[in-house]
Structure formats: C-alpha cells, structure tokens
Amino acid sequence: MTHPFDSAIYLDTIDTNTRRGRTHPEWANMVGPFGGITAAVLIRAVETHPDRIGDPLALTVNFAGPIADGDFDIALRAARTNRSNQHWILELSQDGEVKTIATALFGIRRDTWGDTEARPPTVPAPEQIAPSGDQGRVVVWARLYDMRFADGALPGEESQPSPSSTTTLWVRDNAKRTVDYPALAALCDIFYPRVFLRRGAVLPAGTVSLTTYFHADQQQLDSVGDDHVLATAHANRFSNGYFDQSAQVWSRDGVLLATTHQIVYFKG
Amino acid sequence: MTHPFDSAIYLDTIDTNTRRGRTHPEWANMVGPFGGITAAVLIRAVETHPDRIGDPLALTVNFAGPIADGDFDIALRAARTNRSNQHWILELSQDGEVKTIATALFGIRRDTWGDTEARPPTVPAPEQIAPSGDQGRVVVWARLYDMRFADGALPGEESQPSPSSTTTLWVRDNAKRTVDYPALAALCDIFYPRVFLRRGAVLPAGTVSLTTYFHADQQQLDSVGDDHVLATAHANRFSNGYFDQSAQVWSRDGVLLATTHQIVYFKG
Numbered sequence: 104m105t106h107p108f109d110s111a112i113y114l115d116t117i118d119t120n121t122r123r124g125r126t127h128p129e130w131a132n133m134v135g136p137f138g139g140i141t142a143a144v145l146i147r148a149v150e151t152h153p154d155r156i157g158d159p160l161a162l163t164v165n166f167a168g169p170i171a172d173g174d175f176d177i178a179l180r181a182a183r184t185n186r187s188n189q190h191w192i193l194e195l196s197q198d199g200e201v202k203t204i205a206t207a208l209f210g211i212r213r214d215t216w217g218d219t220e221a222r223p224p225t226v227p228a229p230e231q232i233a234p235s236g237d238q239g240r241v242v243v244w245a246r247l248y249d250m251r252f253a254d255g256a257l258p259g260e261e262s263q264p265s266p267s268s269t270t271t272l273w274v275r276d277n278a279k280r281t282v283d284y285p286a287l288a289a290l291c292d293i294f295y296p297r298v299f300l301r302r303g304a305v306l307p308a309g310t311v312s313l314t315t316y317f318h319a320d321q322q323q324l325d326s327v328g329d330d331h332v333l334a335t336a337h338a339n340r341f342s343n344g345y346f347d348q349s350a351q352v353w354s355r356d357g358v359l360l361a362t363t364h365q366i367v368y369f370k371g
Numbered sequence: 372m373t374h375p376f377d378s379a380i381y382l383d384t385i386d387t388n389t390r391r392g393r394t395h396p397e398w399a400n401m402v403g404p405f406g407g408i409t410a411a412v413l414i415r416a417v418e419t420h421p422d423r424i425g426d427p428l429a430l431t432v433n434f435a436g437p438i439a440d441g442d443f444d445i446a447l448r449a450a451r452t453n454r455s456n457q458h459w460i461l462e463l464s465q466d467g468e469v470k471t472i473a474t475a476l477f478g479i480r481r482d483t484w485g486d487t488e489a490r491p492p493t494v495p496a497p498e499q500i501a502p503s504g505d506q507g508r509v510v511v512w513a514r515l516y517d518m519r520f521a522d523g524a525l526p527g528e529e530s531q532p533s534p535s536s537t538t539t540l541w542v543r544d545n546a547k548r549t550v551d552y553p554a555l556a557a558l559c560d561i562f563y564p565r566v567f568l569r570r571g572a573v574l575p576a577g578t579v580s581l582t583t584y585f586h587a588d589q590q591q592l593d594s595v596g597d598d599h600v601l602a603t604a605h606a607n608r609f610s611n612g613y614f615d616q617s618a619q620v621w622s623r624d625g626v627l628l629a630t631t632h633q634i635v636y637f638k639g
Contacts, residue, residue, distance in 0.1 A: 161580045163431040167451035167458040182469045183435035190435040201450045212611035221607040312429045314582040316615040316634045318608045339489040340586045340627045343480035347584045359608045366584045
C-alpha cells in the first residue's frame with residue numbers, strides 16, 4: 104500500500120519540463136492543500152528532472168492562490184546550472200492559472216569545516232509527552248502526523264492570548280515513512296499560524312511565502328529514519344496583516360536538519 | 372548630483388516587462404556587484420511596473436551567476452495578482468545568460484493588530500562608536516556606508532576564530548540618502564560573510580539565495596529618514612560548503628524594519 108505522503112508527491116511526466124500531480128483529500132488544509140505537501144511536491148518535481156544535479160539546498164515557495172481539488176501541472180526549468188549548483192524556477196498551475204511559484208537551489212555537498220551554532224530547545228523526550236490530536240480537528244492533514252507539544256500547543260476555546268509565539272513539538276509521520284528531502288520540506292511547514300497563539304484563537308491566516316534551507320546531508324537524513332524530529336518556531340513581528348515566522352527542525356541527536364522562514368497573512 | 376544609490380538603481384524601460392540597468396564600479400563586490408544593490412534594483416524594477424500594486428512584503432533573490440561589468444536586462448512579470456497582493460517573477464540576464472532570478476511579493480498594507488516580539492540588541496548609540504572603514508578595504512561598495520560595529524567587526528590579519536558568528540552594527544548611507552524600500556533591501560545584505568568571524572579570516576564566500584521580509588510601512592521608513600539603522604546577523608549552521616544567516620534591521624527607536632535570511636557558499 105502506498106503511503107499517503109508518497110501518493111501526494113507522485114508526479115506524472117508530461118514532458119521534460121512538465122509534471123502533473125493531483126490533490127488528495129487527506130492532505131486538505133483550511134483552504135487548498137497543506138503548504139508543506141506543496142513544498143514537498145515541488146522538491147520532488149526537481150528530483151525527477153533528468154538535468155538535476157545534487158540535492159536541495161534552498162527552496163522558496165510563494166503560495167500565490169488557492170490550489171483547487173484535482174490535477175495540477177508543474178512547469179520547471181533550470182534557469183542556470185553551475186559546476187556545483189543549479190537554480191530552478193517552478194510554476195504550479197491549474198487550467199492555465201498560476202497557483203504557486205517557486206525557486207529552488209540544488210547543489211552538490213562537499214566536505215568542509217562545519218559547526219552548528221544554534222542550540223536545540225531543552226524539552227522532554229517524545230516518549231514523555233502525550234500525542235495531541237488538536238491540530239487534526241482544525242486541518243485534515245495534521246491527522247497524518249504524530250505531534251507532541253513541549254510548548255505552545257494549539258489554543259482551545261478557553262485559551263487566552265499568549266505573550267509568546269513560540270511552539271516546540273516533536274513530530275513524526277504517523278505511518279513512519281522515513282524522512283527524505285521532500286518529507287523534510289513538508290515538516291518545515293508543520294506549524295499552525297503563530298498569530299493563533301498570540302491572539303489565543305483560531306483566525307483566518309495562511310502562509311504566503313516559505314523559504315527553507317536544507318542543512319542535512321543524505322547520511323544525516325538516513326540517521327533520522329522514521330524517528331520524531333524536534334520542530335520549533337517563533338514570530339518576530341506582526342503588523343499590517345502579516346507576520347514572519349522563523350523555525351528550526353532538529354534530529355533527536357541534535358543535528359540541525361533545516362532552518363525555515365515564512366511570511367504569513369492574517370486577519371483580525 | 373545623483374546619489375550613487377540612485378544611479379545604481381536607475382532603470383531604462385525597454386518594454387512593459389523589460390528594464391535595463393548597468394553595473395557601477397563604486398558598487399563592486401569581490402565578484403560582480405554588491406548583492407544588496409542587485410536586490411534593490413529588483414525591487415525598483417517592480418516599482419516601475421505599471422501593473423504593480425502595493426509595496427514590497429517579501430523578496431527572494433537567487434544569485435545564480437556573477438554579473439559582469441556593464442548592462443543587464445531584467446525581465447519581470449506579475450505571475451498572479453490577487454485583491455490585495457501580487458506575486459512577481461524576475462530574471463536578470465546579460466547577453467541572454469541568466470545571472471539572477473527572484474520572486475517578489477508586493478501587497479497593500481492594512482491596519483490590524485500588531486506586536487513586535489523580537490527585541491533589538493542592547494548597544495551604545497552610533498555617536499558613541501567610531502566608524503570603521505575595514506569592510507571598505509575588502510569590498511569597494513562598503514565605502515558608501517558609514518558602519519559602526521558594536522559587535523563582530525571584520526576580522527583583521529591577527530584575528531583568531533570567534534566562537535560567535537554575531538555581528539551588530541549601526542549603518543547609514545554616507546551621503547545620507549533616505550531609506551526607502553530599495554535602500555532597505557540593500558541594507559539587509561550589508562553583512563560580510565559570517566564564516567569570516569568563525570574562521571577569523573577573509574575567505575572565498577558569496578550569498579547564493581537571500582530572502583527579506585519587509586515589515587516597515589511607508590510611515591515607518593519616513594521616520595528613519597537618513598538616520599543610522601541597527602543591523603544584527605548570526606549564522607545557525609555551517610556545513611558542506613554552505614551556511615545560513617538570519618538578520619534583523621531596526622530603526623533607532625526600536626521599529627523592526629525587516630527580517631532577512633540567506634544561504635551563503637563558502638570555501639575552506
């Protein structure tokens with residue numbers, strides 16, 4: 104049986120620079136599909152291209168308009184190929200109408216000096232935190248993940264505004280599909296909108312632009328396997344109907360797998 | 372007399388969706404022009420487009436290949452226009468070869484609840500710090516800015532590796548041109564590469580992808596005028612020839628003008 108994630112990122116090749124995918128009801132968000140699955144599909148599209156070199160280093164996805172239920176086409180091309188990296192432009196459309204645009208940087212990783220300056224938040228192990236189904240009551244796709252909140256769970260009906268926008272959770276695919284680059288791209292968008300915490304309520308909100316930097320190499324992804332990862336996010340400023348979010352995704356043994364940022368539209 | 376910044380972002384209109392600019396020797400970087408001036412030019416290109424609505428909210432620039440001295444063409448189009456925001460795709464090329472690709476989100480700001488959760492670093496006033504010309508000895512364009520480092524100045528010949536990648540500086544255009552969105556886009560790329568600090572040396576390094584979220588509205592930019600802004604940056608992880616940087620740009624009176632992130636290639 105194909106895992107829901109693999110079904111969702113499966114693409115038909117229409118021609119060298121065109122892929123066709125489709126939405127899946129289990130990945131539904133408040134409007135259209137989960138942004139993370141769209142990010143995953145775009146990474147997958149580049150991975151299927153015969154000219155692709157290397158692995159994902161950076162991805163920016165602009166959610167320009169809601170993706171309707173059904174088929175979508177992805178037009179992609181390498182705008183420039185250098186010796187060790189490659190710049191892609193992608194456009195996802197339905198019936199000729201652009202829904203999502205993206206740029207992706209792929210590259211060949213090579214051994215250099217390295218260090219992780221950021222530190223993961225100090226939290227109990229996932230086994231010591233009960234899984235929460237709260238987010239799954241608001242959006243269908245969240246039911247596909249095991250989420251264990253160490254900090255900043257989804258506000259309930261009785262919640263008050265929080266002075267902090269930070270959420271930290273352990274998260275794992277419920278069906279224990281292993282983490283590869285598309286899965287990591289999706290995990291980077293796992294957080295509900297930070298404005299919910301600050302306002303103590305679920306409000307209309309949606310990511311407009313999402314940027315992810317992939318730090319993990321293949322070996323580090325392989326080490327994660329199907330284990331929980333630790334995801335933490337906060338906002339810097341809310342103003343004029345938009346806020347920004349910065350987040351990190353860590354492996355259990357303290358490898359910074361990705362850093363990721365987004366700007367989110369909100370009402371109220 | 373035209374200010375060097377205005378000369379650098381000046382664009383000829385070739386047709387509705389094409390602008391022509393040119394490099395200027397005073398904006399030269401180690402290779403090609405300062406990334407910040409390229410970001411500024413791309414914002415300016417959208418601003419000159421008759422279909423543009425609103426002001427910059429987000430910009431992602433992928434520096435795909437070195438821009439040679441001379442003319443460049445910018446092809447731009449609104450991939451999608453919504454009621455209150457607009458998604459642009461831009462490609463900068465020279466002799467038909469793509470050098471830079473970008474996406475931009477423009478939108479109309481509206482009054483909502485707001486709060487700044489981030490806090491500016493605590494530093495002495497710019498008047499209490501001597502301006503440093505160090506960066507100007509490495510790159511020509513830095514001579515156009517007044518830079519006063521509170522933390523993490525450019526390493527010198529005798530420098531040791533620093534355990535921290537943080538740089539915090541007051542910065543102002545030397546000729547006191549006022550801060551608008553293109554100028555803010557440029558200020559977001561003001562930092563020399565974080566790997567210099569961590570390695571205690573100047574090494575080959577260059578930004579590959581830069582994302583900026585513009586938080587300031589027009590009134591907040593007008594309040595900055597030609598004053599110093601406070602810019603602070605740090606890296607999260609260095610590995611496999613790349614590192615990421617996250618940064619903030621603040622006004623003197625504590626308005627978070629922009630948050631900005633980049634992934635940077637380095638050698639050694």
